[in-house]
Amino acid sequence: MPNICQKVLKQVLTSFISSLRETKIVSNFLNLSSIQISNTLLILLMYPIITRIIGITDLGLVMLANTFSGLAGIIINYGTNQSGIRDIATHSHDKKGLNNVFNNTIWIRLLIFAVYIIFVICLHWANIRYYTYIILSIPLVFAEVLNPLFFFLGLEKLRLYNIANLISKVVIIAAVVFFIKGPEDSEWVNFIMGMATMLAYGTLMFYVLAKYNLSFRFPQNAELKKITIDNFFLTINNISVHLQQSLMIFSLAKWGDPLWLGAYSLCDKVIGSSRLLLISVSNAIYPKAAQLYKDGIGAWKAYKIKMKRLVTLMFFALSLGLFILPGFVIQILSGEHNQTAIDFLRIMAFVPTLAALNVLNVLDLLLKNDTLSIFRIALILLAISAFVAWILVTQGLQQWFGIYAIIIEGSALLMYEYVIKKSSTKYV
Secondary structure (H helix, E strand, O other): OHHHHHHHHHHHHHHHHHHHHHHOHHHHHHHHOHHHHHHHHHHHHHHHHHHHHHHHHHHHHHHHHHHHHHHHHHHHHOOHHHHHHHHHHHOOOOHHHHHHHHHHHHHHHHHHHHHHHHHHHHHHHHOOOOHHHHHOOHHHHHHHHHOOHHHHHHOOOOHHHHHHHHHHHHHHHHHHHHHOOOHHHHHHHHHHHHHHHHHHHHHHHHHHHHHOOOOOOOOOHHHHHHHHHHOHHHHHHHHHHHHHHHHHHHHHHHHOOHHHHHHHHHHHHHHHHHHHHHHHHHHHHHHHHHHHHHHOHHHHHHHHHHHHHHHHHHHHHHHHHHHHOHHHHHHHHHOOOOHHHHHHHHHHOOHHHHHHHHHHHHHHHHHOOOHHHHHHHHHHHHHHHHHHHHHHHHOOOHHHOOHHHHHHHHHHHHHHHHHHHHHOOOOO
C-alpha cells in the first residue's frame, strides 16, 4: 500500500513539474519579475529584524505611517508608472519625445508632492496621535517622486534598476540594525527606509539624465493638463485598490487597540508579500497570455484554465502552510509568541489562494481592454472594505479581524467571475 501511495505521489509531482516546464512559468518568473522577487525576499528578511528590535506594538505604528505614505505615493505617482512605460516605449528612439515624457512625469509628481507637504503641515492642527511617524516618513514619499521605474521598464533595461533596488534594501537592513536600538527609536524606521530608497532612486535619476542626455525643464501647461486628464481615472483606481488593503489598518489606528494594530500589521505584511509573489507570477504569464489572446480567444481560454490550476495549486500550498503553522511563522517574524497575531494569520491564510484564483480573471479583463469593469469593481470593493472594517473594529470583533481580507478577496473573485461570464458571449 505505501508503495502505491508513493507511486501516485511521484506521478502527480512529475506531471506538475512537467506542466511548469511546458508553460515556462518558472523561467519567466525568474527572468521577468526580479524586482518583485528581490523586494519580497528582502522584505521577508527586513521586517523580522525590525519587529524583533521594536516589538509588535510599535511595528503597528511603523506600518500605519508606511501605509499612509504608500497611499500618498500612489497619488503622487499619478499613474505615471503605468502610462509612462507606454510613452517611454513609444519614444524609445526619439530623444525629444523621451525628454518630454521624462519632464512631464517628474513635474506632475513634484507638483502633487508640494500639495502633500502642505497637507502634512496642516495635519499638525488635527492632533493626530502618530503625527511624528508621518512627518518622518516624508522621505519615503519623496522617493516615489524620483522613482524611475517607468523609464527603465519602458526601455526594457531593468538590470541597473534591480541592482540599485537590491542595494537599497540591504542598506535599510544594515541601517536599522545599526541605528534602531529599541521601541523608542521606532519612529525613525520609515525615515531610514525613505532615505535609502530616495538615495537609490536619485542616483538612478542622475544616471538617466546623463546617459540619455536629457534636460530638466518645466513642461508646457497643455502637456500638464493632458497628463492630468488622461491619468485621473487610472489614479482613482490605484487609490481604491490600495485602500482595499489598508482600510483595516487605518480603522485600527483610529478606533482599535495598539496591540491589535501591531498584530494585524504583521499578518498583513505576510499576506502582502504573497501578493508580491503573485504579481511576479502574473508578470511571467502576461506575455504568453497576450500572444495567445491575439492568436485566438479559444487558445487563451485553454491556457487560462491550465494556468489557473497550476497557480492556484502553488498558492494553495502556501495557504496550507500558513494555516497549519501560523505560530511558527509569527515566531520567526517577531521572535515572540503572539496569540492575537496567530489567530489573525490562521484566518487570513487562504487569502493567497483566493487571490490566485482571481489573478487570471484580472488578466482576462486587461486583455479585453475592459478597464471600465475593473474600475467599477474597484469602487464597489472600496465601499465594501470601508463598511466591513468599520463594523469589525467599532464593534470590537477582534477575533474576526482576519476575516476582513477574506471578505475583500472573496468579493473581488465573485465580481470578476460574474463580469467575465456576463461578457463571455461578447468575446466569442
